[in-house]
Amino acid sequence: MKFIEYTLTSEMLCMGERIKKAQFRPAVITIPYSQITGALQACYGNGEYGNKAKDIHAVGYFPFKNEQEFRKKHIRILTHSPRDRAINTSILPLYVEYLVNVEGRVFIKETDDIKDVLESDKPFSIYMGALKSKGFGMCELKRKGAIDVNDSNSGQGELNTRIPIAKVKEIKAKGDNFHKKLIDKGKATDFLENTFGVKRVLKAKYGYLFEPTSRTSGSYILSLFEGSVIEGPEFLLKDKVVKVEELEEYGDALAGVFEEIKVDPKVKQVRYFSNKFLNNVAEGFERHGFEATKAFLVDKRNRRGHYYEAEALLSVIKILEKNKAIKKNRKIGRLIIKTLGTSTQNEGGRKR
């Protein structure tokens, strides 16, 4: 059983639960089987359903340490009022939670029907979720590697995604109460075992996922939701595959920047940073950007009085250029430059 691992990035993604009171649509913070498989079927499927559909299976999740922090950082609320075309008026505002700037992991099962796509190293795009007509849902997938599911990379833990216990065709074939052994004894169904390598379900958190059976209808299938405890491949389990150090440090986007500045030899050479000079450079940096600031500093370097400061600041600019958060928002860089005197002082605030 082989799965190909991808990183999935998206600037705006709307995957939600059913709308409550026709007004509120909360977001889902994992990548359910139904969403990603549906998106892949739309791109690489054959437009058929049930037995005739292409054999495509995938799951995914967003790795995070702390759910509350993830929500604060990546969930926004869109308020929009769908217009009734007949009367050309907006009725009620709709509050939709959506994800911004997320990076997730997707695992696509290698089957004959999708082998060609999976063998290529080229990144590809799919559209997933709701509000595609409003610009939501564009996802880029980049291949990371292949996972051969076996006992050595299986374990016990919390499921980090949502997977159905079976497909509609299997339920039809096996009849009512076929899921009894799963509920009573935790024995994985054939679909869970053969498609994903899940051996046992120790604690189930149930919900339902939609499987279309035609263009206009479908069924909701009993599914295992995130938080269920299973025995299965590690890529399905929380905290097993994505190492903690890979996760974005939500607490501090400038992790490492200050350390690097402090130990820079040119920065260490400077006994004293003039506040006036720092302010000038900081203002210029925010207004005109990296290159203009470098040019300004090169010029200052050639003049009396600011040689060492200019040299130090050129090193600092190079360090700042490597940081994503600063490149996106130069205000942060301005603050760092302005406070350079304080940040490079020893503890206790002694002047250098």
Next chain:
Amino acid sequence: MSDKLVPEMHDIGKLVDWDSIREIIAKKLGINKKNLKQIHSHSFIFWDKEKDVKIPYLKSIFGVDEPEGSTWKVINYHHDEGIPKKLKESLKGDEGLFLIRLADHMGAVVSRMLEKKEKEEFKKKNKVKKEEIQRVYVHKLWNPDKSRDAKIISDENKFVELLEFIKKYPSIKEGDEKGYERYFTKYRKELRSCPEDRSVPINVTSLLTHSLLVGKFYRFFETNKNILKTRKGKKLATYTTPEDAENNIEVLLIQGKVSFHISPVRTRDLNVFTELEKFVNAMGELDEVIFHTSDEFLAFLPPSTNLDNFFDKYLSECLWINVTGVKSVLIDAFPTPKSVKLKKINNNLINEKSFEERDGSVYKNLAEKIRTYPDHPICDLCQMYQAIKKFPQDYVYDNLCEKCKDAVKNEGYPFPLDRLCANCKNKNEKWLEEIISEDLCINCFNLRKKEPRTPKIIEWSESDEDFKVAWIKISLDIEKLQRTLEKLYEAYLSKKGSEKKREGEIRFSVLSEFQSDYNEFLKELMREDKEGDKKELKGKFVDEFENMNCQWILSDFFCIKIDNPNRIKQILGIYEDIFMRHFPKFKEHESPIKLSISCSNIKFAFFWHWKFLENPEKDINVNLVGKGEMHLNMKQLDKILDLDMEQFTSASLHKLSRVSEVSKSLSKILLYDKGDFRLYKEYDGLRRLVDGGIDFPNILTYAKMMGDKEEVAK
């Protein structure tokens, strides 16, 4: 006396000052006190050691015929160490005595094995003051100052009254009265103040708590004596000694957390809390359940129990239970499944072979597939059952009188108002004006049809006034409670000179003792007193905010209408005051009790509040929707409530907070940066707070909560 065994009465003898009674007996019968042997320290039976006969003092001195029956037997002989040989033979094989002894072990503060050893050690090591020995009191680990001396019976008349009570108890029972109710009603004060064991440092639970627990355990063992077995199949009913049974009989210990599927969005959806309360109250009545909060419980069950079948009659479709469970022998099964698992990892189980993890979940009536139709998708609210009703259409139709139903049967929805009678029109006008349509399953639909649990919230949501509501939830983490009580118990032991043998020794009786104080704490905040059909709100929140602005939902969940978010400060102040009066020791350690407050306009969807309320991060959590969150521990709460907000400008707080969202390190540098001297001076007070561990987002949220000057620094 009725012969039905009342296990709760087994320790009634502990209410008596036996030294005084012994004096009376010795004096009146002219017997040397040294020859007076009591069967055990709280038995009513005295034996003449010299003549080797029972002393019939009850009739001769107190004029009371000796009571008879199984309860009297249990009161006097449930400890067998001091029973004379003659008597022991006649009591051999008595099932009631055996089960009471076993239940007594399970409901004890500490393991009996350690108790004896420790008492001897303690006496050897310490020259305990005479007053200390004579003093009888319950030491509350979380509030030592609350310890009150016990009222024990030393007066002759009160002793006779007690004997008469036992003799006549309970000849007639009324209705659903439980066997112990009259006993507890009459002697509640004495039972609460008297410890289960007077020896310091084992005096940490009251006799009331212990008696209740023993009652539950007794009935559990009695009902399941032929079902509870050892690993090799030997039944509990065949055992005669509690120690053997404890070491071999297997039992299932589960911790259940009850949640609901539904995402409540209308005020009527809050009726789900009625279902939750019904379920938890039903659990509390079961003998199998020995501890419970408003959404969690600990229970003992026979290992062969099918959990789905067991909970089926109590669980409604909108609820489910997350179960953490272990199977083990009785002596290993305390106080929570997680702690038993930890003991297994650390090789601390007495009987490892019987250990088995039994985690799971309990749902009701889940279909493997829900076929959907255009008109009947899955339920919008719970997403667990098929939607077969439309709201409010079907709700309005069900509420119409027969005449109006007939009048509108061929009309589309919304029904024209002029077709309805005046009564139906009044009842349904607001629904007919709604353009929203929701697809609901029958369970969610029926929830909405029920009598609203929160009528005041419905009233507030229909009002045009501008105000906020503060949803207040108090959570109790059972695992943290156990860990904190362990630390407090260790500190108590070392203070009293005992050796540290107590890791993992917090047992059910201490948890139950805490539970009664916790319930008192919640009631002091807000409670709903019922007198017949009348309900009245009481408590400190009600005193402060007035009855009409308070809605009680559950014992630990309230909603208060406030005109300004700055009134949350008063909520925090009241909470802190009552918390410190009940649980001062929790401030020093990690508190297992968390307060969460979420504040917004009444129209804001409740399920978004609930996400915050059910996941408290720290001791105090405040969410101002759209403005920020605050997470503090109890010590920080003190400091922030004392904060003078006048010394800060909003602009400076905003600047720091926005920088701290990107980088905490940078925000700290800004705080110490002397580049802008005016700002540096302004941040002086902040530097002190930050050094005390309170960070900017918390301070900024607090500033916003206190209202006023909203200048956003850019």
